[in-house]
Amino acid sequence: MREERPVIALDLPSKKAIEAFLAHFPSDESLYVKVGMEIFYQEGPSIVSWLISEGHDVFLDLKLHDIPNTVYSAMKGIAKLGVSLTNVHAAGGKEMMEMAYKGLQEGTPKGQSVPKLIAVTQLTSTSDEQVKQEQLISVGLNESVRHYAVLTQASGLDGVVCSAHEAKDIKQHTSDDFVCLTPGIRLASNDVGDQKRVMTPSKARENGSTFIVVGRPITKAENPYTAYLNIKNEWNGENH
Ligand SMILES: O=c1ccn([C@@H]2O[C@H](COP(=O)(O)O)[C@@H](O)[C@H]2O)c(=O)[nH]1
Numbered sequence: 001m002r003e004e005r006p007v008i009a010l011d012l013p014s015k016k017a018i019e020a021f022l023a024h025f026p027s028d029e030s031l032y033v034k035v036g037m038e039i040f041y042q043e044g045p046s047i048v049s050w051l052i053s054e055g056h057d058v059f060l061d062l063k064l065h066d067i068p069n070t071v072y073s074a075m076k077g078i079a080k081l082g083v084s085l086t087n088v089h090a091a092g093g094k095e096m097m098e099m100a101y102k103g104l105q106e107g108t109p110k111g112q113s114v115p116k117l118i119a120v121t122q123l124t125s126t127s128d129e130q131v132k133q134e135q136l137i138s139v140g141l142n143e144s145v146r147h148y149a150v151l152t153q154a155s156g157l158d159g160v161v162c163s164a165h166e167a168k169d170i171k172q173h174t175s176d177d178f179v180c181l182t183p184g185i186r187l188a189s190n191d192v193g194d195q196k197r198v199m200t201p202s203k204a205r206e207n208g209s210t211f212i213v214v215g216r217p218i219t220k221a222e223n224p225y226t227a228y229l230n231i232k233n234e235w236n237g238e239n240h
Pocket of ligand 1: 036123185193195216
């Protein structure tokens with residue numbers, strides 16, 4: 001099921017900076033936010049509990065990638081935080097992904113829902129050339145992404161992180177309800193920055209993205225709420 005709210009990447013340096021950012025939004029607006037490495041490593045798990053207590057849904061984007069036992073134990077801890085969605089790297093392999101899922105299931109307190117678990121295929125800042133030359137994956141980016149998506153599904157996870165360019169192909173090779181969470185989203189007028197595989201919200205919708213993730217086009221905008229609404233409206237096929 002497509003999530004109507006763009007997921008806002010809270011790539012900001014402190015809780016204070018996040019409070020100042022969220023002050024631009026109506027106080028009763030429930031957002032879907034992404035807590036990534038920048039803020040998590042500064043503030044720790046309390047930032048997650050605070051965002052949830054403020055009425056927001058949280059995607060914890062720590063992209064775990066380690067030996068299966070370590071990822072299992074880390075996921076048992078993450079499961080207690082009450083996040084809606086979290087992730088690992090598919091490159092960690094099937095055994096690691098299965099153990100991540102097991103950790104989440106075992107760690108989730110009784111009566112709470114198990115967070116959805118997805119796996120990063122190839123980062124949206126990675127190009128086909130880099131996949132071939134730096135990772136030595138001669139089949140190239142599209143096949144690598146598809147392979148990781150199929151492996152992720154076979155490991156029992158809910159979906160993948162990919163670019164919106166690959167979402168349609170992934171759904172064809174997995175299933176319609178397989179989550180495709182797509183960062184690298186830009187309006188035609190936005191800076192691309194370090195992203196390589198970008199797409200507009202309306203194209204992402206046409207291509208079958210389940211979630212879109214947007215950071216700097218909102219966090220660095222002069223009016224973050226207007227920027228958020230512009231992206232949200234285009235994502236939902238309104239006013240454009
Ligand atoms: O493949 C990936 C996986 C994660 N991300 C994260 O999404 C946001 C995108 O931020 P922008 O400012 O909109 O570029 C960021 O937090 C990344 O860590 C990704 O971009 N690509």
